Amino acid sequence: MTAQATSPLWTAQDASAAMNAPLTGLSDWDAHGVSIDTRTLEAGDIFFALIGEGNDGHDYVAQALEKGAACAVVSKPVEGLEADAPLIEVADTLQALEKLGIAARARSKARICAVTGSVGKTGTKEGLLHILSRQGRTHASVASYNNHIGVPLTLARMPADTEYGIFEIGMNHANEISPLVKMVRPEAAIITTVEAVHIENFSSVEDIADAKAEIFDGLQSGGVAILNQDNSHFERLKARALACGAGQIIAFGTQDMAEARVTRMSLKPDASYVTATICGHDMTYKLGVPGEHIVMNSLAMLACVHVLGADLALAGFALGEMTPPEGRGRRIEINLARGSFLIIDESYNANPTSMRAVMQALGNTPPGSRGRRIAVVGDMLELGDHAAAAHAGLSAPIVENSIDLVFACGPLMKNLWDALPANTRGAYADTSAELAPRVVKEIASGDVVMIKGSLGSRMARVLEALKALGPEAQPKKNNNEELV
Template sequence: MTALWTSAEAADATGGQATQDWDAQGVSIDTRTIAQGDLFVALKDVRDGHEFVAQALEKGAAAALVTHRPDDVDEDAPLLIVPDVLDALWALGRAARARTGAKIAAITGSVGKTSTKEMLRAVLEKQGKCHAAEASYNNHWGVPLTLARMPSDTDYAVIEIGMSNPGEITPLSQMTRPHVAMVTTVAAAHLASFDSLAGIAVEKACIMDGLEPGGIAVLNSDIETSQILQDHAVKCRVKQILFGETAADWAVKDVRITGDVTVINASRGSEDYLFKLSVPGRHFAMNAVGVLAVAEALGADPVAASLDIAGWAPPAGRGAREVIVTDAAKDGESLELLDDAFNANPTSLIASLEVLAASSPTDNVGRIIKGRRIAILGDMLELGDAEEAMHRGMAVNADLQKLDLIHCAGPLMRHLWEALPEEQRGYWVQTAAELVPQAPRLVDAGDVVLVKGSKGSKVSLVVDAIRKLGHRRSQQQ
């Protein structure tokens, strides 16, 4: 097996000193998931990674990237000693990028980065050797780690780039040096760190700063800040490809949500595309058309991509839809769960409510007889000074008004709960954990249940509690 990194290559990339020769097959920052033959990177976070070097080596790590030999590590241990571990990880990322001939796409956006990255991975891996970020590794350590893990013979790479403060995207884009940069959307997220939506758009546009010569920007034409993105593309002197309902390039003509499927009709010039996603959601449909635009821009076959994209399903916490069988002995004794508990802002909540409102509960099962559309909502965080008004304002959303029952958790969601009509109000609690013991009373067989909130609201606890009411099977089976 060809090594991902030899000690000589890693030392040359980082300017570090290897204590002995070694070959690494992967790169890891976490001893809980480290694999045999990985290079362990001893980053400092809540705890200093140097505390775990001995454990990593015991688990079979090929070597450890460190600033010094920890006291509990043997003197002859395989190490790569550098002045700063994070700087060295960045250097490994840059070196991995420099040695590959892969076509690289970088994706950012306030909503849908990870889902879009996974869609693009799903279609590109059918057309070549594809490398993509794990989970949502999109920050100052996630991007260089993803690059450092990239094999040199990769055909396509998909790099997710995120931000929470101004000035974060440009250096990550410049390290990635993408051939294609995509912005999914710009929405009210991280407003606590920005003065306005326009400020977020300016930062998102910076994903174009690292584009290779001849690079292409794939941009959403429908959002109110699209012109900011387009102006930045002009400034960077890169080609633009627009997607969306108002786009001249990849035009979305029709989106139909039918049960568990989204059917999309789009066009690219004189070519028409009719394809489907195996999951409901207008927001997924828009990003899917963007994925076809990126695939084409990378030199892949967009027709094949439009066929293969039906095999994609959202990961847990990001809109995954599953059936919870509450009584296997009774036909139909089940409920549908929409797990969207990883992230939330007004734009993504509106999209999820549209999916829930279009769903079909099942009557004549369970205790309550009538199937219901139920939302269990946790706080949307990092929205800035207008956060209370944004929560309260969701009460007038047309799709939310179609729901039967809404449970809320968190001090911000109390503002929405108080604005609801009495017949829609379920429980309100200070923390999501308080809903966990109430799970049997929150939902019933026949219901379709959306659980959504920012990760910090911990509504994923409620997802787990609902799953424990029965056993689950994926809607994509």
């Protein structure tokens, strides 16, 4: 391994003490990262051999060490290793990862925030990372690493000198958030919003609110709960936060009483312009990710920035430079032989709440000359008994947002297809693979095409087919960004 300029993430001694397990083999290593997957492992990582359904990390220990892992954490003998292979032998590798995460938290002086909610967790986490990394050493979850593995992994990866830590915490069932947030021990906890997402695992939306409110179980005593006052579950969440010992509630949204409130907003196709009051500070900022829902998330981000003691004015500038993450609103302009069309790539995921938010964003995007607003939508999964009505119910936002043409795929989207006004019906197919060529045939210069569906609906196939129609246009320089 090459020498690293920075101090190690974990020395062998510290890692062994954290996991309360002895070192075997070579024991003079330093680690600079933590990995659970040899495909992404880097030299110098500690490799945890986790045992999953149908996959056992112990089968990859030799490969991990060949790739330069500093050591491997194992719970059973692995054959074919060198006699002095650097190992830490534990009873349970996931528990060992949790212990390392807890030790990382214990040694840290970072100001820490946890983010949960039915939608907007990753966007809010990424926004905070973008803002705070300009102001201090910031550590955050990768992608949506928000579950019983992702959270301890993110903790274990947190450098000792981190100043700001941002943790996404998710759940599909009750009692999942509570143990995770107790490891994270945030001083600020954000609940973006509560909606009927993963409703098939719950008997009511109130039960979902209660499961989200588990985030307060790990809130530091006197910590701050940042809650969406426009959401109908606000009072329920607030009561729960106070009962858990929160010292302050910061409400965000559009209402006059909200401590973090928007007073004006101008929603443009590629950005929003916002005037807001954040805990007594008036500010005006540009938001580089369009959509009213992102404006709401930005209020939560700024409230959090304030709580963590970072600078609001710098945060305002940073928001202007934000761009949508891949699959979550990224805009791609494709050149055709004549003219071009615009893709709004929302292929990463979908539920009724985000689908409506994005249809509104499509409505705010004017097509080019003779172009149309086109929605290409695939099934929204995990909706249980609500599925048929939730899909059919999308015909209203389609009409409200002047969407000209709808292409739909999947058995659930048949409900929408049947509910659509006839003049908005583009085509319906069983799968995204069958739908893609139908969309391709229809696209013309000036069109704006929004693609969205649950990950399982594989809407990325439509995205790839459309991207193959021509080269990507170079993003236009936006004069708002540059001073002369």
